[in-house]
Amino acid sequence: MCRLLAYIGTPIIIDKLLYQPKNSLINQSINAREIEEPLNGDGFGLGWYVPEVNYEPVTFVSVYPAWNNRNLRNLAPKIKTECLIAHVRAASVGDVSESNCHPFQYKNLLMMHNGGIENFSAIKRHIRAPLTDELYNWIKGQTDSEHIFAFLLNHLFSNYRTISPESVVHAFEYTFSELKKMMKANGITEPAYLNMVITNGLFVVGTRYVSDPKEDALTLYHSEGSKYVCEDGVCRMLSPEEQDQAVLVVSEKLTDVSKDWKEVPKNHFVIVDQTLNVKLKPIEA
Numbered sequence: 001m002c003r004l005l006a007y008i009g010t011p012i013i014i015d016k017l018l019y020q021p022k023n024s025l026i027n028q029s030i031n032a033r034e035i036e037e038p039l040n041g042d043g044f045g046l047g048w049y050v051p052e053v054n055y056e057p058v059t060f061v062s063v064y065p066a067w068n069n070r071n072l073r074n075l076a077p078k079i080k081t082e083c084l085i086a087h088v089r090a091a092s093v094g095d096v097s098e099s100n101c102h103p104f105q106y107k108n109l110l111m112m113h114n115g116g117i118e119n120f121s122a123i124k125r126h127i128r129a130p131l132t133d134e135l136y137n138w139i140k141g142q143t144d145s146e147h148i149f150a151f152l153l154n155h156l157f158s159n160y161r162t163i164s165p166e167s168v169v170h171a172f173e174y175t176f177s178e179l180k181k182m183m184k185a186n187g188i189t190e191p192a193y194l195n196m197v198i199t200n201g202l203f204v205v206g207t208r209y210v211s212d213p214k215e216d217a218l219t220l221y222h223s224e225g226s227k228y229v230c231e232d233g234v235c236r237m238l239s240p241e242e243q244d245q246a247v248l249v250v251s252e253k254l255t256d257v258s259k260d261w262k263e264v265p266k267n268h269f270v271i272v273d274q275t276l277n278v279k280l281k282p283i284e285a
Contacts, residue, residue, distance in 0.1 A: 002040055002087060002088060002089050002090050002102070002113070002114045002115075002251075003025060003028040003029070003032055003035070003040050003087070003088050003114065003251040003252060004025075004085070004086065004087045004088075004102070004112050004113075004114050004195070004197060004250070004251050005017060005018075005025045005084075005085065005086045005087075005248070005249070005250045005251070005254075006084070006085045006086075006112075006197045006199065006204050006206065006248065006249040006250070007083065007084045007085075007228070007246065007247070007248050008082065008083045008199070008201075008203075008204050008246070008247050008272055008276065009082065009227070009228075009244070009245050009246030009247055009276055010082070010226070010227045010244040010245060010246050011080050011081060011082050012080065012081070012082075012084075012227070012228060012246070013076075013077060013078075013079065013080050014046070014048065014076050014079045014080075014081065014084055014086075015076040015077040016228060016229070016230045016235065017084065017086070017228070017248075017254075018072070018076050018086060019073075019076055020230040020233070020235055021230065021235040021254035021255050022233075022235070022254070022255050022256065023252055023253060023254050023255065023256075024254060025066070025086055025088060025250075025254075026066050026067055026088075027067075028040060028088060028251070028252055029041060029044065029065060029066040029067050029088035030065070030067045032251075032252060033252055034219045034251070034252045034253075035218070035219070035251075035252075037090055039090065040066075040088040040089060040090045041065035041066075041067070041088075041090070042063070042065075042089045042090055042091035042096045043061065043062055043063040043064065043065075043066075043088075043089045043091075043096060043097075043098070043100070043101040044061070044062060044064075044065075044066035044069070044072070044086070044087060044088045044089060044101065045059065045060065045061035045062070045086070045087050045089075045101040045102050045103050045112070046058075046059065046060045046061075046072075046084065046085070046086045046087075046103075047059045047060075047084070047085050047086075047103040047105060047110040047112075048079065048081040048083060048084040048085075049081055049082065049083045049084075049201035050081065051082075051201060055108050055201075056105075056107060056108050057083075057105060057108065057110055057201060059103065059105050059110070060072075060075070061098050061101035061102075061103075062098065062101065063096050063097060063098055063101065066088045082201070083199060083201045083202075083204075085103050085110055085112055085197060085199060087101075087102035087103055087112040087114075089101060089102060092116045093116060093117075093120050093142065093143050093144045093145075095142060097141065099140040099141035099142075100141040100142055100143050100146075102145060104141075104145065104146045104149050106135075106138060106149070106150075106153055108200050108201065109153070109163070109198060109199070109200050110198070110199050110200075111145070111149040111152075111196060111197065111198045112145075112196070112197050113143075113144075113145035113148070113149075113194070113195065113196045113197075114193075114195040114196075114218055114220075114251050115192070115193030115194050115195050115196075115218055116144055116145075116192070116193060117144045117148075117179070117183070117188070117192040117194075118188060118190035118192075119188050119190070120144040120147075122186040122187065122188055123179070123182040123183060123186050123188065124144075124147060126182045126185075126186070127147045127148070127150075127151050127179075127182070128147065128150075130151070130154060131150055131151070131154050132154060132157075135150045135153055135154050136150075138150060145196075148175060148179070148194070148196070149198075151175055151178070151179075152171045152172065152174075152175040152198075153171075155171050155174050155175065156168065156171040159171075163200060164203070165203045165205055165271050165272075165273050168198055168203075168205045169205060169269055169271065169281065172196070172198075172205070172207055172269070172283070172285075173283065173284060173285050174285075175285075176194065176207075176209060176211070176283065176285035177285040179192060179194075179211070180192075180211050180285065183211065191210050191211045191212035191215045192209075192210070192211040193209075193210050193211075193217065193218050194207060194209040194210070194211070195207060195208050195209065195217070195218050195220050195251065196209075197249060202274045203271075203272055203273050203274050204247070204249060204270075204271075204272040205269060205270075205271050205272075206220065206222075206249045206264070206269065206270040206271075207268075207269055207270075207283060208220040208264040208265070208266060208267065208268055208270070209266075209267050209283050209285075210266065210267065213266075213267060216266070217266040217267065218251070219251055219252060219263075220249065220250070220251060220263070220264040220270070221248075221249070221250050221251075221252070221253055221261045221262060221263055221264060222247065222248060222249045222250075222261075222262055222264060222270050222272075222278060223237050223247070223248040223250075223260045223261050223262065224237070224240075224245075224246065224247045224248075224276070224278050225237035225238050225239055225240055225245075225246060225260075226238045226239060226240050226243075226244040226245060226246065227244045227245075227246050228246050228248065235254060235255050236255065236257050236260060237257075237260045245276045246276070247272045247276055247278055249264075249270055249272070264280065265280065265282075267282065267283045268280050268281060268282055268283060269281040269282075269283060
Protein backbone atom coordinates (compact mmCIF):
# COMPACT_ATOMS: atom_id res chain seq x y z
CA MET A 1 0.00 0.00 0.00
CA CYS A 2 3.09 2.29 0.01
CA ARG A 3 4.37 4.88 2.49
CA LEU A 4 4.98 8.58 1.91
CA LEU A 5 6.59 11.68 3.41
CA ALA A 6 6.33 15.39 2.62
CA TYR A 7 8.46 18.17 4.12
CA ILE A 8 8.29 21.92 3.66
CA GLY A 9 10.04 24.65 5.62
CA THR A 10 13.52 25.51 6.90
CA PRO A 11 16.10 23.99 4.52
CA ILE A 12 17.07 20.49 5.63
CA ILE A 13 19.55 17.79 4.63
CA ILE A 14 17.26 15.03 3.41
CA ASP A 15 19.25 12.31 5.18
CA LYS A 16 17.65 13.63 8.38
CA LEU A 17 14.25 12.62 7.00
CA LEU A 18 15.02 9.51 4.97
CA TYR A 19 17.56 7.66 7.12
CA GLN A 20 18.17 9.09 10.57
CA PRO A 21 14.78 8.86 12.36
CA LYS A 22 14.03 5.65 14.27
CA ASN A 23 11.10 4.92 11.94
CA SER A 24 12.54 6.62 8.88
CA LEU A 25 11.01 6.23 5.44
CA ILE A 26 13.86 3.85 4.57
CA ASN A 27 12.95 1.70 7.56
CA GLN A 28 9.32 1.81 6.44
CA SER A 29 10.36 0.41 3.06
CA ILE A 30 11.33 -2.85 4.76
CA ASN A 31 9.36 -2.84 8.03
CA ALA A 32 6.39 -0.45 8.01
CA ARG A 33 4.63 -0.38 11.36
CA GLU A 34 1.15 0.96 10.65
CA ILE A 35 -0.06 -1.13 7.73
CA GLU A 36 -0.84 -4.81 7.27
CA GLU A 37 1.91 -5.39 4.67
CA PRO A 38 5.22 -4.16 6.13
CA LEU A 39 7.26 -4.48 2.93
CA ASN A 40 7.43 -1.60 0.42
CA GLY A 41 10.21 -2.82 -1.83
CA ASP A 42 8.84 -2.24 -5.34
CA GLY A 43 10.78 0.94 -5.94
CA PHE A 44 10.92 4.44 -4.52
CA GLY A 45 10.99 8.06 -5.61
CA LEU A 46 11.96 11.52 -4.43
CA GLY A 47 11.06 14.99 -5.63
CA TRP A 48 12.66 18.15 -4.30
CA TYR A 49 12.89 21.81 -5.24
CA VAL A 50 15.92 24.02 -5.90
CA PRO A 51 14.17 27.30 -6.81
CA GLU A 52 17.39 29.26 -7.25
CA VAL A 53 18.20 26.91 -10.18
CA ASN A 54 14.79 26.02 -11.67
CA TYR A 55 11.16 26.34 -10.62
CA GLU A 56 10.54 22.73 -11.68
CA PRO A 57 11.52 20.03 -9.17
CA VAL A 58 14.27 17.44 -9.34
CA THR A 59 13.00 13.85 -9.39
CA PHE A 60 14.82 10.59 -8.76
CA VAL A 61 12.99 7.28 -9.06
CA SER A 62 14.17 3.68 -9.07
CA VAL A 63 12.67 0.19 -9.16
CA TYR A 64 15.24 -1.02 -6.64
CA PRO A 65 14.28 -1.28 -2.95
CA ALA A 66 14.97 1.94 -1.08
CA TRP A 67 16.76 0.10 1.73
CA ASN A 68 19.39 -1.23 -0.69
CA ASN A 69 20.06 1.67 -3.06
CA ARG A 70 23.65 2.90 -3.01
CA ASN A 71 22.89 6.02 -5.02
CA LEU A 72 20.19 7.16 -2.60
CA ARG A 73 22.42 6.44 0.40
CA ASN A 74 25.19 8.51 -1.17
CA LEU A 75 22.96 11.42 -2.25
CA ALA A 76 20.85 11.85 0.88
CA PRO A 77 23.54 13.46 3.11
CA LYS A 78 24.44 15.90 0.31
CA ILE A 79 21.04 17.32 -0.74
CA LYS A 80 19.52 20.30 1.06
CA THR A 81 16.06 21.59 0.22
CA GLU A 82 13.09 23.56 1.52
CA CYS A 83 10.58 21.10 0.07
CA LEU A 84 10.83 17.34 -0.37
CA ILE A 85 8.35 14.57 -1.05
CA ALA A 86 9.38 10.91 -0.92
CA HIS A 87 7.60 7.62 -1.51
CA VAL A 88 8.31 3.90 -1.13
CA ARG A 89 6.14 1.61 -3.23
CA ALA A 90 4.30 -1.65 -2.70
CA ALA A 91 3.00 -2.31 -6.21
CA SER A 92 -0.73 -2.87 -6.58
CA VAL A 93 -1.86 -1.41 -9.91
CA GLY A 94 0.88 -1.45 -12.52
CA ASP A 95 4.18 -3.22 -13.13
CA VAL A 96 7.37 -2.62 -11.19
CA SER A 97 8.83 0.00 -13.51
CA GLU A 98 10.21 3.52 -13.27
CA SER A 99 7.17 4.93 -15.07
CA ASN A 100 5.00 3.63 -12.22
CA CYS A 101 7.17 5.02 -9.40
CA HIS A 102 5.94 8.01 -7.42
CA PRO A 103 6.13 10.97 -7.29
CA PHE A 104 4.56 11.92 -10.60
CA GLN A 105 5.65 15.26 -12.02
CA TYR A 106 3.76 17.66 -14.25
CA LYS A 107 5.82 20.81 -14.80
CA ASN A 108 6.27 22.35 -11.33
CA LEU A 109 3.73 20.06 -9.61
CA LEU A 110 4.43 16.78 -7.84
CA MET A 111 1.95 14.16 -6.61
CA MET A 112 2.26 10.91 -4.67
CA HIS A 113 -0.36 8.45 -3.44
CA ASN A 114 -0.81 5.84 -0.73
CA GLY A 115 -3.80 3.57 -1.36
CA GLY A 116 -5.64 2.41 -4.44
CA ILE A 117 -8.85 1.66 -6.32
CA GLU A 118 -9.85 -2.00 -6.60
CA ASN A 119 -10.59 -3.15 -10.17
CA PHE A 120 -9.19 0.11 -11.49
CA SER A 121 -9.34 -1.20 -15.07
CA ALA A 122 -13.15 -0.91 -14.95
CA ILE A 123 -12.93 2.91 -14.81
CA LYS A 124 -9.58 3.58 -16.47
CA ARG A 125 -11.13 4.49 -19.84
CA HIS A 126 -13.63 6.82 -18.11
CA ILE A 127 -10.83 8.65 -16.29
CA ARG A 128 -8.91 9.15 -19.54
CA ALA A 129 -11.92 10.21 -21.64
CA PRO A 130 -12.15 13.92 -20.63
CA LEU A 131 -8.39 14.57 -20.69
CA THR A 132 -6.84 17.08 -23.04
CA ASP A 133 -4.48 15.63 -25.63
CA GLU A 134 -1.54 17.02 -23.66
CA LEU A 135 -2.53 15.29 -20.40
CA TYR A 136 -3.62 12.12 -22.18
CA ASN A 137 -0.19 11.80 -23.78
CA TRP A 138 1.58 12.88 -20.59
CA ILE A 139 0.54 9.64 -18.84
CA LYS A 140 3.42 7.19 -19.18
CA GLY A 141 2.57 4.48 -16.63
CA GLN A 142 -0.24 2.15 -15.64
CA THR A 143 -1.08 3.20 -12.10
CA ASP A 144 -4.41 4.45 -10.82
CA SER A 145 -2.36 7.16 -9.08
CA GLU A 146 -0.99 8.76 -12.25
CA HIS A 147 -4.40 8.59 -13.95
CA ILE A 148 -6.11 10.24 -10.97
CA PHE A 149 -3.47 12.98 -11.00
CA ALA A 150 -4.06 13.62 -14.71
CA PHE A 151 -7.82 13.77 -14.15
CA LEU A 152 -7.34 16.26 -11.31
CA LEU A 153 -4.95 18.39 -13.38
CA ASN A 154 -7.41 18.42 -16.27
CA HIS A 155 -10.09 19.94 -14.01
CA LEU A 156 -7.63 22.28 -12.31
CA PHE A 157 -6.29 23.82 -15.51
CA SER A 158 -9.74 24.03 -17.12
CA ASN A 159 -11.36 25.90 -14.24
CA TYR A 160 -8.73 27.94 -12.38
CA ARG A 161 -6.35 30.64 -13.58
CA THR A 162 -3.95 30.23 -10.66
CA ILE A 163 -2.70 27.17 -8.82
CA SER A 164 -3.24 27.69 -5.11
CA PRO A 165 -4.06 25.53 -2.10
CA GLU A 166 -7.71 26.51 -2.52
CA SER A 167 -7.90 25.56 -6.20
CA VAL A 168 -6.14 22.25 -5.53
CA VAL A 169 -8.62 21.49 -2.72
CA HIS A 170 -11.53 22.18 -5.08
CA ALA A 171 -9.95 19.97 -7.76
CA PHE A 172 -9.55 17.16 -5.23
CA GLU A 173 -13.21 17.49 -4.23
CA TYR A 174 -14.33 17.28 -7.85
CA THR A 175 -12.00 14.37 -8.57
CA PHE A 176 -13.08 12.30 -5.57
CA SER A 177 -16.75 12.98 -6.29
CA GLU A 178 -16.38 11.91 -9.93
CA LEU A 179 -14.39 8.81 -8.99
CA LYS A 180 -17.19 7.70 -6.67
CA LYS A 181 -19.70 8.11 -9.51
CA MET A 182 -17.50 6.12 -11.89
CA MET A 183 -17.00 3.36 -9.33
CA LYS A 184 -20.73 3.05 -8.66
CA ALA A 185 -21.62 3.08 -12.37
CA ASN A 186 -19.10 0.32 -13.10
CA GLY A 187 -19.87 -1.99 -10.21
CA ILE A 188 -16.84 -1.31 -7.99
CA THR A 189 -18.05 -1.92 -4.45
CA GLU A 190 -14.72 -2.03 -2.61
CA PRO A 191 -13.75 1.33 -1.05
CA ALA A 192 -11.08 3.51 -2.65
CA TYR A 193 -8.21 4.57 -0.40
CA LEU A 194 -6.85 7.93 -1.49
CA ASN A 195 -4.15 9.39 0.74
CA MET A 196 -2.57 11.82 -1.71
CA VAL A 197 -0.15 14.75 -1.57
CA ILE A 198 0.34 17.53 -4.12
CA THR A 199 2.94 20.28 -3.92
CA ASN A 200 4.48 22.98 -6.09
CA GLY A 201 7.32 23.62 -3.65
CA LEU A 202 5.49 26.56 -2.07
CA PHE A 203 2.49 24.81 -0.51
CA VAL A 204 1.38 21.26 0.25
CA VAL A 205 -2.13 19.79 0.07
CA GLY A 206 -2.66 16.29 1.44
CA THR A 207 -5.72 14.06 1.76
CA ARG A 208 -6.64 11.26 4.12
CA TYR A 209 -9.64 9.76 2.36
CA VAL A 210 -11.63 6.55 2.04
CA SER A 211 -14.66 6.55 -0.28
CA ASP A 212 -16.79 4.53 2.17
CA PRO A 213 -17.06 6.53 5.41
CA LYS A 214 -17.85 3.33 7.32
CA GLU A 215 -14.36 2.00 6.59
CA ASP A 216 -11.11 2.97 8.29
CA ALA A 217 -8.76 5.20 6.31
CA LEU A 218 -5.04 4.61 5.95
CA THR A 219 -2.91 6.47 8.48
CA LEU A 220 -1.70 10.03 7.97
CA TYR A 221 -0.04 12.47 10.40
CA HIS A 222 1.37 15.96 10.41
CA SER A 223 3.98 17.65 12.56
CA GLU A 224 4.96 21.29 12.80
CA GLY A 225 7.60 23.32 14.59
CA SER A 226 10.67 25.45 13.94
CA LYS A 227 12.86 22.75 12.43
CA TYR A 228 13.32 18.98 12.38
CA VAL A 229 16.67 17.96 13.89
CA CYS A 230 18.55 14.71 14.40
CA GLU A 231 21.37 14.59 16.93
CA ASP A 232 23.17 11.43 18.06
CA GLY A 233 20.45 9.31 16.52
CA VAL A 234 17.61 11.17 18.27
CA CYS A 235 15.23 13.08 15.99
CA ARG A 236 12.59 15.58 17.05
CA MET A 237 10.61 18.61 15.96
CA LEU A 238 11.75 21.71 17.86
CA SER A 239 9.29 24.15 19.37
CA PRO A 240 8.44 27.11 17.14
CA GLU A 241 10.97 29.91 16.78
CA GLU A 242 10.47 33.13 14.86
CA GLN A 243 13.24 32.58 12.30
CA ASP A 244 12.46 28.98 11.39
CA GLN A 245 9.41 26.90 10.59
CA ALA A 246 8.84 23.40 9.25
CA VAL A 247 5.95 21.01 8.55
CA LEU A 248 5.94 17.26 7.91
CA VAL A 249 3.11 15.14 6.50
CA VAL A 250 3.75 11.39 6.79
CA SER A 251 2.06 8.01 6.50
CA GLU A 252 3.73 6.90 9.72
CA LYS A 253 5.25 8.71 12.68
CA LEU A 254 9.00 8.95 12.19
CA THR A 255 9.70 8.77 15.92
CA ASP A 256 8.09 7.64 19.15
CA VAL A 257 7.80 11.23 20.42
CA SER A 258 4.01 11.27 20.50
CA LYS A 259 3.68 15.03 21.10
CA ASP A 260 5.42 15.70 17.76
CA TRP A 261 2.66 14.03 15.72
CA LYS A 262 -0.99 14.86 15.15
CA GLU A 263 -3.29 12.48 13.34
CA VAL A 264 -5.08 13.90 10.31
CA PRO A 265 -8.79 13.01 10.84
CA LYS A 266 -10.38 10.59 8.42
CA ASN A 267 -11.72 12.23 5.24
CA HIS A 268 -9.90 15.50 5.82
CA PHE A 269 -7.45 17.67 3.95
CA VAL A 270 -4.22 18.80 5.55
CA ILE A 271 -3.28 22.10 3.91
CA VAL A 272 0.07 23.84 4.37
CA ASP A 273 0.02 27.28 2.79
CA GLN A 274 2.91 29.47 1.66
CA THR A 275 3.31 30.91 5.16
CA LEU A 276 3.51 27.31 6.50
CA ASN A 277 0.23 27.70 8.33
CA VAL A 278 -1.42 24.29 8.74
CA LYS A 279 -5.17 23.88 8.31
CA LEU A 280 -7.40 20.79 8.49
CA LYS A 281 -10.56 20.81 6.38
CA PRO A 282 -13.25 18.12 5.93
CA ILE A 283 -13.47 16.46 2.53
CA GLU A 284 -17.07 16.70 1.37
CA ALA A 285 -16.93 14.23 -1.53
